[in-house]
Amino acid sequence: MKRHATLWGAVTLLAALPALAQDRGRTDGPEGSEYGKGGYEDLRGGRFSLEFNWGAAVNAEEPPLGAPEGPPLFLGLTASFWGDDWYQLDFSGSYVLDGGRLNLMVGPRFRTYGYPLSFHLGIRAGAIYMPEIGTRFGLSPIIGADVLVGRGDNLLLGLSYSPDIPLPIENDGENLSHRVFMSVGYRF
Incomplete structure (x- = not known):
């Protein structure tokens, strides 16, 4: 049994x-x-992120007389919609202290699938306001890397390079600006 x-x-x-x-x-x-x-x-983190950007901004030539003078630095803010872990739509604003240039841009950014380190490449388009010239349409390609850290991978730390190209480009690229910057953000 x-x-x-x-x-x-x-x-x-x-x-x-x-x-x-x-x-x-x-x-x-x-x-x-x-x-x-x-x-x-679900995506790691959420569908939206907000990043604070700061770093060096070097103009191709000295700003003209009468333009705001300041250190070769800039401050910026980027809000992003994450379509997926490899694609973002960025809404970005930045202010260059030397020359008073203001950039308001929108564009896609594509990320590699690496975890936690990911490389990104994108292009932004929008308005570039220069006090001595006025508002122009501009392009701003971006390349860099970022790391997702923290509990739930919500904290973003990044390092990027982005040239600001107001169109039309003047003689020898006199109105170009080059930005190298760090960013800290939160994905929610």
Whole structure:
């Protein structure tokens, strides 16, 4: 009798094993047809981030007389919408202290899949206001690296380079500005 109880106990435990070994749900069918535990995972962190940027901003030539004078530094703020871990849409504003240049830009940024270190490349377009000239349309490519740290990977630390190119470009790129900067942000 004891052997029959052991046999039935083993059969019962073996029957339950497939339920315990279930993998993540499948996502190869039409939307909404997933079964099991579900196949989609939430992004690390959230869909939005806010970054404070600061660093060096070097103008290609001295600002003209009458333009604000200051150290070769800039301050900026970037708000981003994360479409996925590899794609962001940035809304950026920055102020260059030497010359009083103000940039208001929008554009995509693409990130590598590295974790926690990720490299990024993007381009922003928008308005560049220069006190001596006025407002111009401009481009600002960006290249750099950032690290996701902290609990839940919500804290962003980055290092980037971005030239500001107001169009049309004047003789020998006189109105260009080069920025090398660090950023600290939070993803929520």
